[in-house]
Amino acid sequence: MSEYSLRLNHVFKRFRRGERHDSLRDLIPSLVKRAVRRDSERALDAQEFWVLNDISFDLRKGETLGIIGHNGAGKSTMLKHLSGIMEPTRGSIEVNGRLSALIEVGAGFHPDLTGRENVFLNGVILGMSRAEVKRKFDEIVDFAGIEEFIDTPVKRYSSGMFARLGFSVAAHLEPDILVIDEVLSVGDFAFQRKGLEKMRSIAKSGATVIFVSHNLQAVAEFCQRGILLEKGRVIADGPTDQVVRRYLDTAAGHHERQAGGPVRILGASISGVDGQSGRFAAGQRARVSVQIEAAAPTEKVAVVLDVFNTEFYEVFNTSSERLGHPPLSLAAGDRANCEFDLELNLGPGTYYLGLYLYRYDVEREYDHVFPATSFVVTTDRDTRGAANLYPKVARFDTVRVNLARAVGV
C-alpha cells in the first residue's frame, strides 16, 4: 500500500479566452486541425493560456493542505481537477482512495423537493449508497439543525438553512480524501465554527483534507501544509504559516500608491520575538520595522501605523510623533529605520498593516502604503471580535435557594 493519497504529475490545463467555437462553421476547421496533431501536444495559440501550468505535488495520507492564491490564480480550476470534474490537457492526477469534493453546497438540491428527499438525492449523487444515507440520516439532519423543516420543500428554506443542510450531507461522506472549497463562508458564524470543527474531526480520523479558501485564518488554523498558486503555477509549497506569509507579501505588492513624493517607504515587515512572521498567538510581542528613503530634502517626517481587520475596520492607529518621538528631518538620499514594538492583544483573524509618512504641523502626507504587510492572529480560546480580553469562565453553577429557610418556617 503506497503512502500517498494524491499525486499530481506535471499537470497542465489549457483555457481559451472568450467564446469557444459554438457553431458548426468553426468546428470543422478545428476538428481537422485536431485530427492532424494530438491536441495535448499542441502549443498555445493567441487566444489560449495555461490556467494550470506544470503543477506537481504529492499529498501523504492524513495531510491537511490549504490552497491559497489571488483571484484568477487557478484555484477553482485546480479544485475541479482534483475532484475529477475536469481533466488535464497534459499530465496526470492519481487518486488513492475515495475522494469527495464539496465545491458548492447543495449543488444537487432541487428546490421543489423536501429536505428529506434532497438529503437522499444529494447523498447518492455525492457517492453514498441509499443504505448509507439512511443510516446517517438522523445525524445529518441533527448536524444541520433543521429537524422541524425536514419535510418542507427546500425552496422555502433560508439561504443559511440551505447551506447548512448541503454542508451537512457532504460532511457525512466519510471520504479518504476531502476537497473543500469556500463552502464555510456560507452560513452564520456559529455554523462556520461547527463546520470547521467537523472538518477537523474528519482530518483527525485520518482523512486527507484539501481546503481552498480566502479565509487565511481558517487555512492557517486548519492546515499543516500550504500551496500558493499564482498564474497557474505553484510558487510556494511548505508549512502553512510560511506560505500564508508569502501570500501576504505578494498581496502587499498589489497595493496602489502615488509616486513622486520626496520621501518613500521602501519596505516594512512584522516579526515576533521568536523570529516568526506572519502568524502570531494572541498577546505575543511583535516588532514592526519600516525602512524609508528620502529622494529630496524633507522636514519633520513622522511614521503613522494603522491596523485594519479584514472588514477594513480600523482596529488600531498610532504614530511615532503621538508616541512622543520627535520627527526626523532627512537630506536627499538619506535612509532611516523606524521600529514599533507592539503587543498583539487582538482577537483571532487576519489583520492588515498600513503605514504613512506624515508631517503633522502642515498636515501633509508624504507616502502611504496599504497594505504594507499583514499577519494572522490565532488564539486557543473561542472568541470573536477584534480585541482580545483573555476571557475565562470564573463561575457558572446553579444557585439553590432553600425555600423553607427563606420563608422562615
Next chain:
Amino acid sequence: MKTLHEIIRNRELLYMVTWREIRIRYKQSVMGLLWAVLMPIIITGAGVMVRVVASKVSGHPITAADIGGIGVKALPWAFFVSALRFGTASLTSNSSLVTKIKFPRLVFPLSSVLTSLFDMAIAIPVLLVLLPFTGVKASLAMLWVPVLLAVLVVFTVGLCILFSAANLFFRDIKYLVEVVLTFAIFFTPVLYDAALAGKWRWVLMLNPIASLLDGLDSSVFRAHGPDIIWFGYSALVATLLFWAGIAFFRRLEPRFAESV
C-alpha cells in the same frame, strides 16, 4: 462492456436521479399521473380523426381494430418523443451538477429514458383494459411485443446519449430535435399504416421506428410478427446507434464541465 459495468455499479444513482425526475414532474401538478395517459390519448384521438376522414374519402369503413392499432402505436411513439425531448436537454438542464460534482454523466440521458418508460408503464394497463373491446384475440405473435419494445428502447437510448452530448456543445441540436419531432408524426406510420404508401413503403421503412410500430400493430391485431427483414434493419440500426452514442459520449465526457 466497461460502460455497462459502470451503469450497473451506479444503479442506485440512476434510480435516484430517475426518481427525482418523476417526482418533480408530478409534484404540484393537479392531473398528476393522468399526464402519462393524456399524451397517448391525444395522439390516438388525432389518429381516429384522420382515419374517419380517410374512410369517408375511400369508402372503406373504419374498424375497431384500426383504432386499437393507433392506440398500440401511439403509446410507444409518445414514449419516444418525450424521452428524446428530455434526453437531448438532460445534460444542459443539469449543468450545475455537471460542473460541480463528479459522477458518471451517462445517468442523465439514461434517466430521461427511464422516466419516459415509467410514463409508458402507467399507460400500458389502461391500454390493456381497452384492447379487448377492439376485438383483439390472443396469439403467439404477441410474444413479439416485448422484443419490439426492447429494440425501441435501445434505439431511443442511443439517440438520447448522442444528442445529449451534442447538445452540450451545440445548442442548435435541441431546436433541431424539436422541429424534427414536431413533423416526425407525418413521416412515421403512427396514425396510418406504412402499407398505405404502396410501392413507396420502403421509404417510410427506412425510419427504424416504422418497422417497430408496424410490427407492434401486426403482432397484436393480425397475429403475425413484424416484417423480419425490416425488423432486422431496425435492430441493427438501434444497436449501432447505441454503441456509437456511448463511444461519442465517452469521447466528449472529459470536456463537459468546461464546455457546458
